[in-house]
Amino acid sequence: MSQLLDNVVGELSKLPGVGRRTALRLALHILREDIEDVDQLAGAIYQFRRDIKRCSKCNNLSDTDICPICSSERRDRTTICVVEQIADLISIENTGQYSGLYHVLGGVISPMLGITPSELKIDLLIKSIAENSVKEVILALPTTIEGETTQFYITRRIENSGAQISAISRGIGFGDEIEYADPLTVAHAISHRKKL
Amino acid sequence: MSQLLDNVVGELSKLPGVGRRTALRLALHILREDIEDVDQLAGAIYQFRRDIKRCSKCNNLSDTDICPICSSERRDRTTICVVEQIADLISIENTGQYSGLYHVLGGVISPMLGITPSELKIDLLIKSIAENSVKEVILALPTTIEGETTQFYITRRIENSGAQISAISRGIGFGDEIEYADPLTVAHAISHRKKL
Numbered sequence: 001m002s003q004l005l006d007n008v009v010g011e012l013s014k015l016p017g018v019g020r021r022t023a024l025r026l027a028l029h030i031l032r033e034d035i036e037d038v039d040q041l042a043g044a045i046y047q048f049r050r051d052i053k054r055c056s057k058c059n060n061l062s063d064t065d066i067c068p069i070c071s072s073e074r075r076d077r078t079t080i081c082v083v084e085q086i087a088d089l090i091s092i093e094n095t096g097q098y099s100g101l102y103h104v105l106g107g108v109i110s111p112m113l114g115i116t117p118s119e120l121k122i123d124l125l126i127k128s129i130a131e132n133s134v135k136e137v138i139l140a141l142p143t144t145i146e147g148e149t150t151q152f153y154i155t156r157r158i159e160n161s162g163a164q165i166s167a168i169s170r171g172i173g174f175g176d177e178i179e180y181a182d183p184l185t186v187a188h189a190i191s192h193r194k195k196l
Numbered sequence: 197m198s199q200l201l202d203n204v205v206g207e208l209s210k211l212p213g214v215g216r217r218t219a220l221r222l223a224l225h226i227l228r229e230d231i232e233d234v235d236q237l238a239g240a241i242y243q244f245r246r247d248i249k250r251c252s253k254c255n256n257l258s259d260t261d262i263c264p265i266c267s268s269e270r271r272d273r274t275t276i277c278v279v280e281q282i283a284d285l286i287s288i289e290n291t292g293q294y295s296g297l298y299h300v301l302g303g304v305i306s307p308m309l310g311i312t313p314s315e316l317k318i319d320l321l322i323k324s325i326a327e328n329s330v331k332e333v334i335l336a337l338p339t340t341i342e343g344e345t346t347q348f349y350i351t352r353r354i355e356n357s358g359a360q361i362s363a364i365s366r367g368i369g370f371g372d373e374i375e376y377a378d379p380l381t382v383a384h385a386i387s388h389r390k391k392l
Contacts, residue, residue, distance in 0.1 A: 044206075052201065
């Protein structure tokens with residue numbers, strides 16, 4: 001078969017969730033597109049990887065040294081929400097309910113994966129808290145062992161910073177059925193019930 | 197948000213079956229890859245679109261003027277299998293059961309889509325039949341109205357070429373359940389039953 005086709009199918013099938021069949025379908029789609037459009041696709045992929053920066057204040061993805069959130073005058077600089085990854089930040093931004101700043105750890109503490117606290121830019125977080133006279137740090141971390149460890153570690157590191165520390169609420173999601181929720185979530189939802 | 201991220205998510209979500217959520221997941225995957233690997237991915241996409249050729253004999257995808265199948269000495273040059281698209285050729289090749297040549301129409305006759313017989317390289321097919329003294333032309337076309345029309349049209353055009361014309365068999369697929377097969381297929385399978 002064609003080397004060029006083999007090559008593009010091989011490369012595309014390295015993407016998560018893309019098998020060889022899907023990769024072939026994508027390749028044959030690319031074949032039908034205008035060359036300018038394919039150039040834009042390939043260019044966007046490469047430029048993104050080459051030019052994207054990490055915000056020097058919060059570690060968010062950014063085109064510039066400081067990300068649009070950190071440089072915005074409309075954000076509440078006295079609140080910082082700590083998340084594991086960019087996708088979590090995007091998810092929270094999409095709600096439109098949060099107007100504070102973020103801190104993107106870029107991972108959680110994991111002895112298994114060899115991720116130590118020093119890699120999570122926690123010194124940068126402490127610096128941000130001091131610089132902005134932050135009043136509240138919201139921890140929005142995963143409920144895994146690693147997430148809990150990270151939450152515990154960060155709490156210990158910043159407990160004397162003067163900022164209130166909080167964690168996002170846990171419970172049964174809106175639209176989720178209690179019947180199908182995992183036992184841990186149900187137990188938490190019961191024991192942390194709220195007075196009406 | 198980041199323009200570079202927006203851009204790559206926008207481009208990726210133009211691919212078939214890729215929504216914005218999947219595109220974001222792919223982008224964040226790309227972010228974690230080595231820049232050389234991303235360069236290879238982007239390069240493979242663009243090079244494929246830019247450099248891929250159509251075989252001047254059978255219209256198959258090819259890196260060279262004549263595709264590996266048409267130039268192979270091990271293929272039976274007296275049999276040509278006519279398919280609508282490259283994906284069909286790949287599917288037949290993958291069986292390892294066919295050793296003849298192909299002719300890729302690149303579509304089927306469709307007044308709705310404005311695809312006329314002249315676009316389907318049928319003259320090229322007729323030329324191949326004459327040049328190779330072809331003994332059999334196998335039509336492996338879709339069972340749509342357009343596919344049937346195309347089959348009828350090609351049959352008319354080549355009926356005096358001296359080649360035997362055949363069509364792939366239709367029926368219930370191996371592993372398919374009769375219960376769930378469409379009525380047309382079941383009807384065909386019954387009326388075209390084979391003696392054992």
